[in-house]
Amino acid sequence: MLTFTIRRLILSVPTLLFISLVIFLLLELAPGDPMAQVPLTVPPEVKEKMREALGLGQPMHIRFWKWLVQFFWIEPQVMIDHFFGTTYAVGDLRVISWQTRSPVMDTVVQRIPQTLWVVGTAYVVGILIALPIGIYSAYRQYSVFDQCGTFVTMIGFSIPPFFTGPLLIVVFSVQLGWFPFIYDTTHSVDDWDSFLYQLRQMILPVMVLALQTTAQISRYMRASMLDNLNQDYVRTARAKGLSESVVVMVHVLRNSMIPVVTVIALGMPAIFGGAIITEQVFSVNGIGSQLITALFANDLPTVQTLTFIFAMLIVFFNLIADILYGLLDPRIRYD
Amino acid sequence: ERGSDGHVNIIYWQAPSILNPYLSSGTKDIESASLVVEPLGRYDQDGALVAYLAEEIPTVENGGVSEDLKSITWKLKSGLKWSDGSDVTSADVKFTADYCMNPEGGCAQLAKFEGVDSVEIIDDLTVTVTFGEPKPNPYGPFMGGQSPIIQMAQFENCTGAKAPECTEANFGPIGTGPFVVTDFRPNDVISMVANDNYRDAAKPAFASLTFKGGGSAMASGRAVLETGEFDYAWNLQLAPDVLAKMAAGGKGTPVSAFGTLVERIEMNLTNTSPDLPEGERGTVMHPHPFLTDLNVRKALSMAIDRDLLVEIGYGQAGRPTCNLVPAPLAYASDNTDCLVQDIEGAKALLDEAGYVVGSDGVRAKDGVRLSMLYQTSTNAVRQDFQALIKQWWEEIGVETELRNINASVFFGGDPGSPDTFQRFYADVEMYANNFDGTDPESYLAQHTCDKAPKPETQWQGENMNRYCDPLYDELVAELGRTGSLAKRGEIAKKLNDMLTKESYVVVPLVDRGRVSAHANSLGGVVLNTWDSELWNVADWYRIK
Amino acid sequence: MTDLSNQTPLAPPRSQWLNVWDQLKKHKGALMGGGFLIFITLAVLFGPYIWTLDPQKIDYRARDFRPIYHVLFDADAKTAWGNPLGTDQLGRDGLANLLAGGRTSMAVGWAAMLLTLFIGTMVGVIAGFFKRLDGPLMRLTDLFLSLPILPLLLVAVTLFRQPLHSNFGPEGGMFILIVAIIGITSWMPTARIVRGDVLALKEREFVLAARSIGTRPGAMIWRHLLPNVISPIMVSATLGLAAAIITESALSFLGVGFPSDFPTWGKMLADAVQRMEEFPERVMLPGIAISLTVLSVNYLGDGLRDALDPRIRGR
Amino acid sequence: MLDQPIAQIKGLRVEFQTKDGPVVGVKDVSFDINPGETVCVVGESGSGKSVSSLSLMRLVEFGGGEIAAGELMFDRREGGQIDLSNAGQDMMKEIRGDEIGMIFQEPMTALNPVFTVGRQLTEGLRVHKNMNKKQAEERALELLHQVRIPEPDRRMTQYPHELSGGMRQRVVIAMAMACEPRLLIADEPTTALDVTIQAEILALMDRLKRETGTAVMFITHDMAVVAQMADRVVVMFRGNKVEEGPVEQIFENPQHDYTKALLAAVPKLGEMTGKAYPEPMKLMGVEGQKIEPIKGTEEVILSVENLTTRFDVKGGFLRRNVAQVHAVEDVSFKLNKGQTLSLVGESGCGKSTTGRAILRLVEPQSGKVLFDDCNVLDLNQNELHKVRQDMQMIFQDPFASLNPQMVLSEQVAEPMRNYGLASGSELQDRVANLFDRVQLPRDFMRRYPHEMSGGQRQRIAIARALALNPKLIIADEAVSALDVSVQAQVLNLMMELQADLGLSFLFISHDMAVVERVSHQVGVMYLGRIVELGPRARVFENPQHAYTQSLMKAVPIADPRQRKSERDLNFKPIPSPIHGLDYKPEPSQYLEVEPGHFVLTTDSGY
Ligand SMILES: Nc1ncnc2c1ncn2[C@@H]1O[C@H](COP(=O)(O)OP(=O)(O)OP(=O)(O)O)[C@@H](O)[C@H]1O
Ligand SMILES: Nc1ncnc2c1ncn2[C@@H]1O[C@H](COP(=O)(O)OP(=O)(O)OP(=O)(O)O)[C@@H](O)[C@H]1O
Ligand SMILES: [Mg+2]
Ligand SMILES: [Mg+2]
Numbered sequence A: 001m002l003t004f005t006i007r008r009l010i011l012s013v014p015t016l017l018f019i020s021l022v023i024f025l026l027l028e029l030a031p032g033d034p035m036a037q038v039p040l041t042v043p044p045e046v047k048e049k050m051r052e053a054l055g056l057g058q059p060m061h062i063r064f065w066k067w068l069v070q071f072f073w074i075e076p077q078v079m080i081d082h083f084f085g086t087t088y089a090v091g092d093l094r095v096i097s098w099q100t101r102s103p104v105m106d107t108v109v110q111r112i113p114q115t116l117w118v119v120g121t122a123y124v125v126g127i128l129i130a131l132p133i134g135i136y137s138a139y140r141q142y143s144v145f146d147q148c149g150t151f152v153t154m155i156g157f158s159i160p161p162f163f164t165g166p167l168l169i170v171v172f173s174v175q176l177g178w179f180p181f182i183y184d185t186t187h188s189v190d191d192w193d194s195f196l197y198q199l200r201q202m203i204l205p206v207m208v209l210a211l212q213t214t215a216q217i218s219r220y221m222r223a224s225m226l227d228n229l230n231q232d233y234v235r236t237a238r239a240k241g242l243s244e245s246v247v248v249m250v251h252v253l254r255n256s257m258i259p260v261v262t263v264i265a266l267g268m269p270a271i272f273g274g275a276i277i278t279e280q281v282f283s284v285n286g287i288g289s290q291l292i293t294a295l296f297a298n299d300l301p302t303v304q305t306l307t308f309i310f311a312m313l314i315v316f317f318n319l320i321a322d323i324l325y326g327l328l329d330p331r332i333r334y335d
Numbered sequence B: 001e002r003g004s005d006g007h008v009n010i011i012y013w014q015a016p017s018i019l020n021p022y023l024s025s026g027t028k029d030i031e032s033a034s035l036v037v038e039p040l041g042r043y044d045q046d047g048a049l050v051a052y053l054a055e056e057i058p059t060v061e062n063g064g065v066s067e068d069l070k071s072i073t074w075k076l077k078s079g080l081k082w083s084d085g086s087d088v089t090s091a092d093v094k095f096t097a098d099y100c101m102n103p104e105g106g107c108a109q110l111a112k113f114e115g116v117d118s119v120e121i122i123d124d125l126t127v128t129v130t131f132g133e134p135k136p137n138p139y140g141p142f143m144g145g146q147s148p149i150i151q152m153a154q155f156e157n158c159t160g161a162k163a164p165e166c167t168e169a170n171f172g173p174i175g176t177g178p179f180v181v182t183d184f185r186p187n188d189v190i191s192m193v194a195n196d197n198y199r200d201a202a203k204p205a206f207a208s209l210t211f212k213g214g215g216s217a218m219a220s221g222r223a224v225l226e227t228g229e230f231d232y233a234w235n236l237q238l239a240p241d242v243l244a245k246m247a248a249g250g251k252g253t254p255v256s257a258f259g260t261l262v263e264r265i266e267m268n269l270t271n272t273s274p275d276l277p278e279g280e281r282g283t284v285m286h287p288h289p290f291l292t293d294l295n296v297r298k299a300l301s302m303a304i305d306r307d308l309l310v311e312i313g314y315g316q317a318g319r320p321t322c323n324l325v326p327a328p329l330a331y332a333s334d335n336t337d338c339l340v341q342d343i344e345g346a347k348a349l350l351d352e353a354g355y356v357v358g359s360d361g362v363r364a365k366d367g368v369r370l371s372m373l374y375q376t377s378t379n380a381v382r383q384d385f386q387a388l389i390k391q392w393w394e395e396i397g398v399e400t401e402l403r404n405i406n407a408s409v410f411f412g413g414d415p416g417s418p419d420t421f422q423r424f425y426a427d428v429e430m431y432a433n434n435f436d437g438t439d440p441e442s443y444l445a446q447h448t449c450d451k452a453p454k455p456e457t458q459w460q461g462e463n464m465n466r467y468c469d470p471l472y473d474e475l476v477a478e479l480g481r482t483g484s485l486a487k488r489g490e491i492a493k494k495l496n497d498m499l500t501k502e503s504y505v506v507v508p509l510v511d512r513g514r515v516s517a518h519a520n521s522l523g524g525v526v527l528n529t530w531d532s533e534l535w536n537v538a539d540w541y542r543i544k
Numbered sequence C: 001m002t003d004l005s006n007q008t009p010l011a012p013p014r015s016q017w018l019n020v021w022d023q024l025k026k027h028k029g030a031l032m033g034g035g036f037l038i039f040i041t042l043a044v045l046f047g048p049y050i051w052t053l054d055p056q057k058i059d060y061r062a063r064d065f066r067p068i069y070h071v072l073f074d075a076d077a078k079t080a081w082g083n084p085l086g087t088d089q090l091g092r093d094g095l096a097n098l099l100a101g102g103r104t105s106m107a108v109g110w111a112a113m114l115l116t117l118f119i120g121t122m123v124g125v126i127a128g129f130f131k132r133l134d135g136p137l138m139r140l141t142d143l144f145l146s147l148p149i150l151p152l153l154l155v156a157v158t159l160f161r162q163p164l165h166s167n168f169g170p171e172g173g174m175f176i177l178i179v180a181i182i183g184i185t186s187w188m189p190t191a192r193i194v195r196g197d198v199l200a201l202k203e204r205e206f207v208l209a210a211r212s213i214g215t216r217p218g219a220m221i222w223r224h225l226l227p228n229v230i231s232p233i234m235v236s237a238t239l240g241l242a243a244a245i246i247t248e249s250a251l252s253f254l255g256v257g258f259p260s261d262f263p264t265w266g267k268m269l270a271d272a273v274q275r276m277e278e279f280p281e282r283v284m285l286p287g288i289a290i291s292l293t294v295l296s297v298n299y300l301g302d303g304l305r306d307a308l309d310p311r312i313r314g315r
Numbered sequence D: 001m002l003d004q005p006i007a008q009i010k011g012l013r014v015e016f017q018t019k020d021g022p023v024v025g026v027k028d029v030s031f032d033i034n035p036g037e038t039v040c041v042v043g044e045s046g047s048g049k050s051v052s053s054l055s056l057m058r059l060v061e062f063g064g065g066e067i068a069a070g071e072l073m074f075d076r077r078e079g080g081q082i083d084l085s086n087a088g089q090d091m092m093k094e095i096r097g098d099e100i101g102m103i104f105q106e107p108m109t110a111l112n113p114v115f116t117v118g119r120q121l122t123e124g125l126r127v128h129k130n131m132n133k134k135q136a137e138e139r140a141l142e143l144l145h146q147v148r149i150p151e152p153d154r155r156m157t158q159y160p161h162e163l164s165g166g167m168r169q170r171v172v173i174a175m176a177m178a179c180e181p182r183l184l185i186a187d188e189p190t191t192a193l194d195v196t197i198q199a200e201i202l203a204l205m206d207r208l209k210r211e212t213g214t215a216v217m218f219i220t221h222d223m224a225v226v227a228q229m230a231d232r233v234v235v236m237f238r239g240n241k242v243e244e245g246p247v248e249q250i251f252e253n254p255q256h257d258y259t260k261a262l263l264a265a266v267p268k269l270g271e272m273t274g275k276a277y278p279e280p281m282k283l284m285g286v287e288g289q290k291i292e293p294i295k296g297t298e299e300v301i302l303s304v305e306n307l308t309t310r311f312d313v314k315g316g317f318l319r320r321n322v323a324q325v326h327a328v329e330d331v332s333f334k335l336n337k338g339q340t341l342s343l344v345g346e347s348g349c350g351k352s353t354t355g356r357a358i359l360r361l362v363e364p365q366s367g368k369v370l371f372d373d374c375n376v377l378d379l380n381q382n383e384l385h386k387v388r389q390d391m392q393m394i395f396q397d398p399f400a401s402l403n404p405q406m407v408l409s410e411q412v413a414e415p416m417r418n419y420g421l422a423s424g425s426e427l428q429d430r431v432a433n434l435f436d437r438v439q440l441p442r443d444f445m446r447r448y449p450h451e452m453s454g455g456q457r458q459r460i461a462i463a464r465a466l467a468l469n470p471k472l473i474i475a476d477e478a479v480s481a482l483d484v485s486v487q488a489q490v491l492n493l494m495m496e497l498q499a500d501l502g503l504s505f506l507f508i509s510h511d512m513a514v515v516e517r518v519s520h521q522v523g524v525m526y527l528g529r530i531v532e533l534g535p536r537a538r539v540f541e542n543p544q545h546a547y548t549q550s551l552m553k554a555v556p557i558a559d560p561r562q563r564k565s566e567r568d569l570n571f572k573p574i575p576s577p578i579h580g581l582d583y584k585p586e587p588s589q590y591l592e593v594e595p596g597h598f599v600l601t602t603d604s605g606y
Helices: A002-029 A044-053 A060-084 A104-139 A144-158 A161-175 A192-229 A232-239 A244-273 A276-281 A287-296 A300-328 B027-033 B090-101 B152-158 B160-165 B167-171 B217-225 B240-247 B294-302 B306-313 B343-352 B380-395 B441-447 B470-481 B485-502 C016-026 C028-050 C068-072 C094-129 C131-146 C149-185 C188-202 C205-212 C217-254 C265-275 C280-308 C310-314 D049-057 D089-095 D117-128 D133-146 D152-156 D165-177 D195-212 D223-229 D247-252 D257-264 D351-358 D381-388 D408-418 D424-437 D454-466 D484-501 D512-518 D536-541 D546-554
Strands: B007-012 B041-043 B049-051 B071-075 B116-123 B126-131 B179-185 B189-194 B208-213 B252-267 B318-320 B363-365 B371-377 B399-405 B428-433 B506-519 D007-018 D021-033 D038-043 D065-075 D081-083 D100-103 D183-187 D215-219 D232-237 D240-246 D300-315 D320-336 D340-345 D366-371 D391-394 D472-476 D504-508 D521-526 D529-535 D578-580 D590-594 D597-600
Touching: A002 A060, A002 A300, A002 C131, A002 C149, A044 B160, A060 A300, A104 A144, A104 A192, A104 A244, A104 A276, A104 A287, A104 A300, A144 A192, A144 C217, A144 C280, A161 A192, A161 A276, A161 B217, A161 C265, A192 A244, A192 A276, A192 C217, A232 A244, A232 D165, A244 A300, A244 C188, A276 A287, A287 A300, A300 C131, B007 B027, B007 B217, B027 B208, B090 B116, B090 B126, B090 B152, B152 B160, B152 B167, B160 B167, B217 B240, B217 B252, B217 B506, B240 B252, B240 B306, B240 C265, B252 B294, B294 B343, B294 B506, B306 B318, B306 B380, B306 B506, B371 B380, B380 B399, B380 B428, B441 B470, B441 B485, B470 B485, B485 B506, C016 C028, C016 C280, C028 C094, C028 C280, C094 C131, C094 C149, C094 C188, C094 C217, C094 C265, C094 C280, C131 C188, C149 C217, C188 C217, C205 C217, C205 D391, C217 C265, C217 C280, C217 D408, C265 C280, D007 D049, D021 D049, D021 D065, D038 D049, D038 D195, D038 D223, D049 D065, D049 D100, D049 D183, D049 D215, D100 D165, D117 D133, D117 D152, D117 D165, D133 D152, D133 D165, D165 D183, D165 D195, D183 D195, D195 D215, D195 D223, D195 D546, D215 D223, D223 D247, D232 D247, D232 D257, D240 D247, D240 D257, D257 D484, D300 D351, D300 D504, D320 D351, D320 D504, D320 D521, D320 D529, D340 D351, D340 D512, D351 D366, D351 D391, D351 D472, D351 D504, D381 D391, D391 D454, D408 D424, D408 D454, D424 D454, D454 D484, D484 D504, D484 D512, D504 D512, D512 D536, D521 D536, D521 D546, D529 D536, D529 D546
Parallel strands: B007 B208, B371 B399, B371 B428, D021 D240, D038 D215, D038 D232, D100 D183, D183 D215, D340 D504, D340 D521, D391 D472, D472 D504
Antiparallel strands: B041 B049, B071 B126, B116 B126, B179 B189, B189 B208, B252 B428, B252 B506, B318 B506, D007 D021, D007 D065, D065 D081, D232 D240, D300 D320, D300 D366, D320 D578, D521 D529, D529 D597, D590 D597
16 A cells, blocks of 8 residues: 555656646647737737737746746745745746736735635535435435435535525625625634624625535435445444444445545545636636636736646546545555 | 825726736726826816826927927826825836836726837926827827826836836835825735825825725625615626616615727628638638628628617616717717618618518528527626527528627637637627727727738738728828818718718617616715726715 | 145246346335436436427527526526527527537546446456556555556547547547546445455355356356356445446546537536526526436436346345 | 253244335244254255344344344343243343344355454454453364364465365354353354364354353254254244154154245265266155166366466565465366266365366366367367357356346346357247246246355356256256255256266365265365365275275264264364475375275375
8 A cells, every 4th residue: 555655656646747837738738828808909910919928928838847946845835934034945936927017926825714714624524415415315315315315415406506606695795785795805713703794705605515415426426325234244343233323324324435445535626626617706716716726817927836736736626535445445555 | 185085995807917008008097096196287077188197188288298299298296105105206207117018017097108219207296108190199198097007116126027026115105195004905906095195185085095905796786775885886798677676775876977888789890601621711702792892791780670679778887889989979970870670671771682582481591591590798788689690691581600709718719719709700790999088099990901810810900890991091091190170070070971871781770888786875976987996086975 | 745845836937037127116215216227327318309409409588587486486488489498698409508518428437437347346356366467566555556547638639539530530539538547546445345355255165166067257147156156246336336327527627528519418507507596497407417317326226236146036 | 050041933924115015034933942952954045044143143134124023032041041032122232242143144245355363253252242352262272163264373374265164264253252252043054164174163052052051053954963963953944944853753754844945855875886987866755756877988088187276365565475285285186978977075175276277267276187189278269159158157156246237038048149159049948948948937038146045056057057068068066056855956967967867067075975975086186186086986886095084974964863072073274275386295195095096196285
C-alpha cells in the first residue's frame, strides 16, 4: 500500500505535467482574446499594444515554460516566504492575472474562505441529509418514504441551480425577507451575532447546492445499502442478537459506505472548484466565479492556474479515493 | 457634513478587477476608480465639460487652447491634496501622461493621448499639452473617467513593463476623489471610507462605501428595487417588463439617460461563403452576391419595426433611431425616415430590383437566393431581436439563419477564430457601439477603406462591413482639419447619412440608453452617460 | 417412491425477454415511467404534426398570454384557446415550443447519455479487466475530469462547426457537436464505477471458470462482465440523461449551445427564469417536463434493473 | 424439569411472499428438542431444513418469509416457556445469540468482510454477557482455541477473506457458541471441512452438549455425521416431516421410502476394500444399472513435477508484502489416461491451488506440468488457449462458478463457441445432448443458475466441462456440497463418463468415502506437500504416513453403533503455511514403501 501510494504519487507528476500541457494547448486553441471585454471605443492599435504588454507576442512554448516555472518554482517559494518570513521569491515574477494584473494565487487565497464556507458547508449538509435518506429508503425499500425520497431527490437532481437559486431568492429574500441574497464576502465572524448573520447569508446558497449533493449521494447510498442488506452476514449479525440499529448502522452501513465514501471523496475537488452558477446567482464570488469571469475575460493565466489547481485536486482526491477504497475494504489489494 | 450619512452600498453586476483605469478599460474598472481618482475635467449629464481638478475648462475663447489648435494649457485648482495629504502638482499630471504613453506599459487609454507630442510643466499648477497636428478636439488627455490623474509618488516605480507588478498601487491608488480604498478584493468587493483630504470639506456625505461586484443584472436590480439591500445598482440590462415588475417593489427607482450607444445591424459587403479559399473569403476580392445591392439593404432596413424592438427589448432605456451618431445634438442628423416599418414597400422594392419569390418563399435573382446568416453575441435581448427581425425578413422573402456567439469570442479579436465580429463570416451582424466623450470624429473614421479587417492585418480593423467610398474617406479627412463646431457638425451629419440612409450599410436600430437604479433613500443621483455614472458621488446623500 | 424421482415442478420454459417483460409489468413505477416516457416521446415526435403552430412564429399582439387553465384563478387573465399553454414575451406559442424543445432536449439527452455510457463502460471495463491498462486509463480519466468544458466546447466549435455545418446543416451540426462534447466530458464517473465493479467481479469464481473453458478476453467482457455491471450502468444512465439535458441548457445559457431560434427545454427554462414571478408557468412547464422525463427514466431504470437481474426475477 | 423439551415445534408452516404469489417453504413440521439432546434434521436439498431453523430464530421474516401457522415453544433460561412465533423482536434480540446460537450454511458469506474476526466474535459477548472489551477478547481467544484454528492470536486481527473456507466455518461455529447457548442450531456446519477438523468440531459440540446440557439441532446431509452425532433423527421431504425416531431405529429400520433411498446412497468407507478398480454405486430405484470396474490405461497423460505455488501476504496498515503462503510446495505426481487420481487433505492444504496451478488459473512459482508432453507452464496465451481445450475444471462451488446472469444453455454452449466447435442448430443439438448426458431435463436450458438446486448446478458445471470433450477434468470438490442422493448420482455419472470416454480425473475432495469409491490413485496432501501417494487400495488399506493414519481414523462411520469417542482422536494443532519472505523450504523426498506407493520422508510439518 505504501509502495502503491508512493508509486502513484510519483506517477502523478508526469500525469499532472501532461494535464497542464493539455490544458494549456486547449486554452491556446480556444478562440477568444483578453481584449474581448475592452470597449469597442478602444482602437485596435491600442489593443495590440495591450496584448503585447500581456506577453501575448511570445511564442507558445516560451509562455508555457514561463508558466511552469512560475507555478512550480516561484509560487512555492512565495508560500514559503509567507509562512517563514524568508525572502526567496522577492523580485521573481509570479503568475499574474491579465484581468487584475495581480498574482493569481493571491486572489485564490483570498477567495478560498468563502468557497469553503458555502460550497463546503453545502457538501457536508448534503451528505448529512443524503446518508439517512439513502439508508432509510433502502431499509424500507418501496415504502412511502422511499418513494417520496426518490421523487424528491430526482426532482432535485433534474432541476438546474439557475432555477432553484432565483426561486429561493424570490421566496425567502423578496417575499419573506428572511435572508439576504447578496453574499457579503467582507463579513468576518467574531461574535455570536456576526455568526448568525453568516449563517443567514449562507443558508440560501447552501440549500441550492445541498439539493444536488443530496440527490446524488442518496441515490448511491440507497443502491449500495440495497446491495448489502440481503447479504448473509447481515443474517449472521442478527443471529448474534444484535439490535436492528446495530445491524443496520454498523454492519450494513460499514459495507455500504465503501463505494459511497469514494464517491464522496471524488466529489471533494468540486468543493474547492466552487460552484459556478450558484456563486453567480448569489454573488458569492468564490473560486467558481473567479474561473468563470476569467474564462469570459480570456484571462488565460488565471484560467490555466485555476484549472490546473483543480486538476491537482482531482488527481489527489482520486488517489485518496483509491487508498480509502483499499483501507475500507480489506479485500482490495494494491500491488 | 462629511461622513454624517453613514454607509452606502453600490452594486455592479460586473466586478472591478483593478482600480487603475490605465491598465484596464472595462467600464466597471473605470467607474469604480472614479470614486478615488479624478481627471482634470469631466462631462456632465448633458455632455458639457465641467472642471474637476482644473480651475476651468480651457477653450480657445479663454485662451487655454491655442489658436492653431495645437496645444492646450491646464491650470490646476490650488490647494488640492492627495488623500495621503501631499499636494497635487503639475508634475503628477505630466507623470500621468508619461505613464500612459510609455510604449511598454500597454496603457489601455493610449487613444486618449493620441497625437500628443509633449506635456510640459509650466509651473507647479500649470501644464501644457502639445499636439503634433491641430486638434479640433483637444480634450482627450486628462478628461473624463478614462484619464484621471494618478499620483507620481505612488506610481513612480511602476512605469512601463513594471506597471502590472505594482499590485498594491493598482488596487489602491491614492487619489483626490471623495473616497479612499481600504480593502480591494479583485473581482469581488471594494471597501472605502471618505477621503479626509477631499477638497470640499462638507463632502462626501457618506462615511464609508461598499462597492460590490458580481452576480447578474437581475440580482443587482432585485437588491436595490425589491429588497433594499443595496442603494445603487448599475446598468440594469433587463427586459422592460421585468424591470417594471421589480420597480413595483417600491424600494427604489430606476433612472435612465441616453448617450451615443447604438444597437445596429451591419451589412457585409464581401462574400463570406465557406467555399471561398481562406485568405480570400470575406475580403474585397469577392463582393457579396446580393448585399452589394442597395435595394436589398434598404428593403431589409424597411422591414424592421424599431418601435417594437424598443418596446420589447429596452423600454424606457431605448428609443428607435436611424442614426449612427444619435447625440450630442450638434452632431446628430435628423434622419427619421426609417422609423416606420414598411413591409409592403420593402417587397415592392425587391420586386422592382428583380428579386422574385421562389416556390420556397425565398426571393432569388439570377440564381442568387436571398439567404443570409445573421450573427450576434449571446444576449437575451439580442436573441429576441434576432427572432423578430428574422420573422420580418422572412415576410419579405429573405431566408435568415441565426447564429449567436459567446460574447468573449465574438468581441475578442482572436485572428484564429472564425467567429469574431471583425472577421464577420456572416452576412449581417448585430452589436452596439458608441464613442467616448462627445466628439464622433474617430468613430466616424472607423468606416474608411483602410480600416477594413483583412487577413493581412490579422483581421483587425473597425470597418466591419468593408465599406469603401473615396468620398467618405475624403470627408473624414476634412473633418480632421475643421475646427469650427458648426462646420464639424455638418460634416459629421453628412458622414452619418452616407453610412445610413444613403447606403444602408449600417442599419441603426435602437439608441440605447442606460438604466440604473437607486434606492429611494439615496439622494443626489444624476445619471450620466458621458462619463462615469459615479461622477458626482460626492454629492450623494441619504434622504432622511 | 414414485414421487421421489421427479424434481420440483417446472414452470414452462419461456423466452428471456418475455420473462423480463413479465417482471417489468409488476413494477408499478417502471410501468408508469415507461408509459410516460413513451407518451412524451410520441408527443415530441408527432405532436408538431398535430399542433402545427410554428414554434418560432412571432405574434406580438398575442404576447404574454397565460395558459388557459389560468382562468380558473384569475378570470381576467389574458388567455386564448389558440395558445393553450400561453405565449412568451414575443408571442411565440408555449405548447409548440414545448413540443419542439422536447424534441431537441430528448434527442440530446438520449444521444449524450448513450455516448457517455458507451465511453464510460468501455473505459471502465477495459481498465478494470486489463491490469496493465488500468493505470493509463485511470490517468486519462483524471485528465478528462480536469478539462474545463467551456473552452473545450469553444475549441470544438471553432474547429468543427464549419464542416459539420456544411454536412449536417446548422442544427444537425450543432447537435452532433453538443452531444459529442457532453459525451466526452461526462463519461468519467461511469468509468470509475464500472471499473470498481469489474475489479471486484474479476475475483469472482465464474470469471475464473470462464477462463478455464478458454474464454478470450473480448468474450469474457461481453458475456460475463458487462451483464453483471448492468446495475451501476443503469444508475449512470438515469443520472446521465438528466445531466445531459441540464448541461445542454447550461451551454445554451452561456451562449455556446444551439442557435437561438432552436428551442430546448433547458433554454426555455433558463430564458424564463427572469420572469419567474410573473409567469411561473414558463419555468414550470419545461421544468416539469425535464423532471418528469428524468423521473420516469429513473423508475424505468429501477424496474429494468430488477427485471434484468435473474435473481430478483425469480422471486 | 429435565424432561420438558427446550424447544417444541408444532405444526410449523412458513410461507414466502414472492412475486408469483405465496410459496410454501415448510408445510407442516412438528418435533421437539430436549435438553442435552442432539436432533439431526436430514432431507434433500430444498426440503425446508434451513427454513425451519430460521423460523426458530425468527429470522425468516428478514428473508421475506412469514410464519403462517404453528407454535414455536421455547424454554427460557430463567424458566418459563414462550411462543417464539409471536414474540416481539425486542425479546428475540435477547434470545438470539444468547439462548439460541446458530451456525450458518455458507461459511464464505456468513462473515462480515470488513470487520476483523475478533470484532465479530466479541460483539455478541459484549451485548449479552456485558463483558468489557478485554474480557470479551479473552473469551474469543479461548473459543478460537476450542475450534482448533491454527494461530488463534493472529486470526483475531485478520479479516474473513484472509482465512480459508474451513477456517471461516470454524469462526462461525465459535461465534455461535460464544455465549454458551441452551440451544445450538447447526446448519450444515461441517460440510466445508475436512474429516479431521470435522471430527474435532463434532467432538467439540459433543463436549459442549455434555458439559452444559446444550441441546443441538443439527442439519446435515452427511449420514455418517448423523450416525456419529444424533440422538434422534428427523427426516424431511418437500416441506414435511416424513419420519422421526432414535438414530439407531432410523438407520436400521427406515420406514419411509425417502429415508431408505437416502441411506442407500451413502458411500461407506471400506466398501471398496479388496477391489482394485473403482466402480459405480448401486442406486435405489434405478433399474438395470451395470456395475463394472473401470480400469483405465497405464499411459501417463498428466505429469506434475515439483510444482510450487505461493501467495503473497500483505500486512500492516500500509499492507506491505510481509510473508508468503506456501500453498503448494514441491508437489509431483502422475495421472494416467482413463484413470482418477484423488487429492485428499485438510482444508487449506493446497488442493484447489494445485488444481488451478495445473490449468494456470493461478501462476505457479516453479515446477513443470507436462500435459501430453508439453509443459503447460511455458505456453503463451495462445497455446494455453489451445491446451485448455483438453483440460477442464469443475469448481469447488458450483454456484459461484456459474455466471448468475446467463441462461444455462448458454453457459454450456460457451466453451464450444470459444473454440468454434459448433454453431447454430448444431450447437443447440450438442447442448441438448450434453443436458441429456448429465440427466438434466432439456427444459432447464432456459433457466438461470439460481433457479436450480445445488446438485443440478453441479451437473451443469460438469456438462460445461464435458462440452469440449476434454482428456482431463479437474474436479475440485465436485460433490461436497450435494446431498447424498444427488451426490451418488453425480459420482455415477462421472464414472460412467470415464468408462465411456476414457476421461482422466484429478479428483479433489476431503470426503474419504467418496475418494475411496472413485479413485485409482490417491495423493494425501498436508501443508502444501503430498505426504503419501499410491494406488487407492494401498493407501487406504495400508496408510504409512502419520497424517494419513489420523485422517483415516477421523473418518466418520455411517453407523450409529460405531461411534468414535473423543479419546480415539488424537489432535495435533495445525501449523501455518505462512512463512517469512526469507524462509527456504527443503525439497520433498519420498520412500517407495510398496510398488507405486510413496511416503514423504522429509519433514511435512505434521
Ligand atoms: N427467501 C425465500 N424466498 C422464497 N422462497 C424461499 C426462500 N428461502 C427459502 N425458500 C424456499 O423454501 C424451501 C425450503 O428451503 P430451505 O432453505 O429450508 O431448504 P434446505 O432444506 O435448507 O435445503 P439445502 O439442503 O439445499 O440447504 C425451498 O423450496 C426454497 O425454495
Ligand atoms: N488468492 C489467494 N491469496 C492468498 N492466499 C491464498 C489464495 N488462495 C488460497 N490461498 C491460501 O493457500 C492455501 C491453500 O488454499 P487452497 O484453496 O488450495 O486449499 P484447499 O486445500 O483447496 O482447501 P479447502 O478444502 O478449504 O478448499 C490456504 O492457506 C489459503 O489460505
Ligand atoms: Mg439449507
Ligand atoms: Mg479448495
